[in-house]
Amino acid sequence: MSTSGPRYRITxxxxxxxxxxxxxLVAATAAVTDIDSFKTYAGWKDLPKAKRWDSHLSxxxxxxxxxxxxxxxxxxxxPDMISLGGGLPTPEHFPIQSISMRIATGETGFTEAAAASDEGGKTVTIGKYDSTQPAENPVSEYDIAVGLNYGQAIGSSQMLRWVIEHTELVCTPAYSDWSVSLTVGSTSALDQALRMFCDRERNDMLLTEEYSFSSALETAAPLGIRVVGVSMDEQGLLPERLDEILSGWDAAARGAPKPHVLYTVPSGQNPTGATQSLERRLAVYSVCSKHNVFILEDEPYYFLQMPAYEPKAxxxxxxxPLSTYEPAALSTDKFLDSLVPxxxxxxxxGRVMRMDSFSKxxxxxSRMGWVTASSQIIERYIRHTETCTQGANGFSxxxxxxxxxxxxxxxGYIKWLGHIQASYTGRRDVLLDACEEFLPKEIVSWTPPTAGxxxxxxxxxxxxxxxxxxxxxxxxxxxxxRCIEKGVLVARGSWFAxxxxxxxxxxxxxxTFAAASAEKMTEAIRRFGEAVRESYGL
Incomplete structure (x- = not known):
């Protein structure tokens, strides 16, 4: 069985x-959350259930x-219960009465100038007891008294509801018993996932791209998890090579059982910038299904997908692109339809655990994100969180x-994502324009990234x-x-092997085109090109 996309649409x-x-929504301090009650799709109970993954767990x-x-x-x-059981401090002892933030509303865009203006910005304030105001005078469903106290490891009911709705909008899971949990960011989520799925005693190995996120590799190494690199092309991981590795696996020669976990960054992959097409993702999923491999989908750059680069005349x-971006013209459906599923x-x-993050x-x-997976996997994830990170930050x-x-x-969030997408597209174009102008193409080659x-x-x-x-x-x-001497820092590819x-x-x-100004990015590429030319004697 296979699927090429979502089976339903939530708006x-x-x-x-x-x-x-x-x-x-009424959810007090450390409230237990019923995840399914926040799902919008009326027919979710009729969808098939996820497979069990008992044999994969450490x-x-x-x-x-x-x-x-x-x-x-x-x-x-x-409601009449008086608690003397848990060590939850009284909010009276919290020295913070309110938190105020200046934000862009999106009405006139999301720039810093818009946020500072009367037309495009506003100051919002979070009070200590907003959620307990009378029903006839509601302020907010969440406040400092609840948010800054101890909570459930899965996260607050208030943020979980938003995340579940967002997940339905973006991912439309195709099985019934999916769930989510808040995280303290994707690096921590990966650490917990590796502990869940890879067992040192079994000598488990981890599959990933031949060039992978260095922090992911550094997370695996101390856990005693060896890594198997899978060859890549301009679209990232090659499914045929993944199949070859798994089909020809010799446990005796490798000193390890056949790997059962794949870690991949499908969109704007770090470090290569490669983005897997829909066809590529379907092929990779098919190989993983064939060999019963569980997929850890790390997607911090998912919403930074961009149109193809066009060299300027x-x-x-x-x-x-930011100068032509119009929030009012961007619909939620149009934006989501533009993204690779x-x-x-x-x-x-239920073969996938997706790691989302607010970081990028x-x-x-904020050190906050969430994971999406089957209820069995999320339940195991929460058991780790309870005695490890304790859950996402209350301030965040x-x-x-x-x-x-x-x-x-x-x-409004989708419109913000459109703003960020346009901003990164413009930054990418500046960097690529500089590459076209300053790099010796007989020596240096590249594929323009379409995400990340x-x-x-x-x-x-x-x-x-x-x-x-x-x-x-x-x-x-x-x-x-030579680059360092000339005042430009680029990352060495070997760091990511x-x-x-x-x-x-x-x-x-x-x-990276994440932070430097257009002028500095251009100068940095000029310096890099100069370093290469000098090294090659050009």
């Missing part, structure tokens, strides 16, 4: 209608039991709820005058040092 209007019917994960103190919160549903001025959208077996599209310092939950739920709503914030530059080491004398790593280091003990397939450098 913002559907979400608003369900909320109106259900009425005001001994550590399988042995974790519920936190007895947090489990006791279910008894607080009784000689002497022409580059039009910044997620692995969760294609998943009919809102603020990295309260502030993001005020921004995303009370101020912007789902449509990274640009992968290949440097042909075979054309270097010292190619027969120096190793690839030595040549890479020599160019890197999945298998550090194997020969590298080529020499690469990673550049």
């Amino acid at each position: 913002v209007a559907d979400i608003e209608a369900r909320r109106k019917k259900e009425g005001r 001994k550590e994960s399988a042995s974790r039991g519920p936190c007895v103190l947090k489990s006791a919160a279910k008894y607080l549903k009784r 000689a002497g022409a001025a580059r039009v910044d 997620t692995y969760v959208s294609l998943d009919y077996e 599209v809102l603020v990295p310092g 939950q309260v502030m993001l709820f005020e921004l995303l739920n009370n101020s912007w709503g789902h449509e 914030m990274f640009h992968w530059l290949g440097v042909d080491q075979t054309k270097h005058p010292k190619a027969k004398e120096l190793s690839l790593l030595a040549l890479e280091e020599e160019i890197f040092e 999945a298998e550090q003990d194997k020969p590298l397939p080529g020499m690469f450098f990673r550049a």
